[in-house]
Amino acid sequence: METIHIYHTNDVHSHLDSWPRTRSYLQERRAFHEQHDEACLIVDIGDFIDRSNIFTEATLGKSSITLLNEANYDAVTIGNNEGITLAKEALNQLYTEAKFNVIVNNLKEPDGKIPTWAEPYHVYTLASGTKLGVVAATAPFPDYYNNLGWKIEDPFTRLHESIAQARKEADIIICLSHLGLHSDERLAEQERDVTLIFGSHTHHVLEHGKYINQTLLTGGGKYGRYIGHSIIHYDGMVQQVETELIDTTTLPPERGEHREVAAQQRYGEELLDVEVFETTRFYNKEWYHYSKLSHFFAEALLDFSGADCAFFNAGIFLTDMKKGPVTALDIHRMLPHPINACIFELNEAQLRDILAIIERAEEWPRRELRGLGFRGTVVGKMLTYHFKQQDGHILVNDKILAPGETVKVATLDMFTFGWFFPALKALPKTYLLPQFLRDILTIYGHKHFV
Incomplete structure (x- = not known):
């Protein structure tokens, strides 16, 4: 039986007080799973940035990409804080240094092409040979996106297309959804091929997830309070899926974490001064x-x-x-x-x-x-x-x-x-x-x- 571990964050909104211990925890868990020949992915479900944070504002979010790189994230999708609080040029520059995949299928250029920094889905081939397909969509705010020079499309239509495409290549499909709990429930009703929907946007907390049909929904609140940990047991078919939330306030403090957060604040202040x-x-x-x-x-x-x-x-x-x-x-x-x-x-x-x-x-x-x-x-x-x-x-x-x-x-x-x-x-x-x-x-x- 193959065990696939997926760690997930959502709606951090640049609340970085617990970030040093979050990063350390994710790095430690990846190393542990690799030592035990278990697959491990780390994903973020959007709204990692928030320009009310001085560190984020001063770098137009690029400091957040550095943090995600340091924690070895595999994939992210965008939330409205990435999508509509940055000018188009700034969003086009946001992920230039990213060492992870940016997945979102309903944000397009006016001509209908997907941005160069994004992809509609991605298929990860695990060490076992199992192929894990990841699809993602973000909440549509057409009045904002159109004004900024983007074309935002219906997420359910685009997800249906991406799921069908990924299904041809992948054994398991998961979805990074910055759509909100109600939309996740609707998606689970409509798309029976999705094993896990990682939720965000509405800041809901699902301590052990919520099943709709055969799809497990997750939700990790907001502001970096929780890290989600979902496990897929697979032997040619998905046999079991489970999820839990790790409260970051219970993690051991990272040495020098207060100095690190204070240094981020000072750096932002210096740039804005x-x-x-x-x-x-x-x-x-x-x-x-x-x-x-x-x-x-x-x-x-x-x-x-x-x-x-x-x-x-x-x-x-x-x-x-x-x-x-x-x-x-x-x-x-x-x-x-x-x-x-x-x-x-x-x-x-x-x-x-x-x-x-x-x-x-x-x-x-x-x-x-x-x-x-x-x-x-x-x-x-x-x-x-x-x-x-x-x-x-x-x-x-x-x-x-x-x-x-x-x-x-x-x-x-x-x-x-x-x-x-x-x-x-x-x-x-x-x-x-x-x-x-x-x-x-x-x-x-x-x-x-x-």
């Missing part, structure tokens, strides 16, 4: 009020977007903006979020609805928020600029907006997913990519002060 402009005054932040900083950012957002008015939350600002020289590091600490701006064309009734929702949502300012790209603490006060309700009318730049008349409204992409303003999810919108909020502020600061 470059002056971008010099202010003539101090700009304070406030989470529960308007502030000098929110006014300045509103000017930046309106200037960059060309919109008539804007709204955003005060909780995006994590620091004040000091008087004097301001560096890229200062701006990153202030606005670490991988959040983009976007524009809507809204009419009088739609603006009225937004104002009504804000007025009713008394609990929003102190609500703690995780996800949607937000890397702060609380939502903070919802701030509106250049539009208001007065005497029963909606005023934009102090002019009454007539029924049916539309204006351009700038906001943050975190408000387009339906959680805060449900109606915005279905409305046409234009994402302003690839710039993050910090880039928008930097561009305006350079224009304003230099």
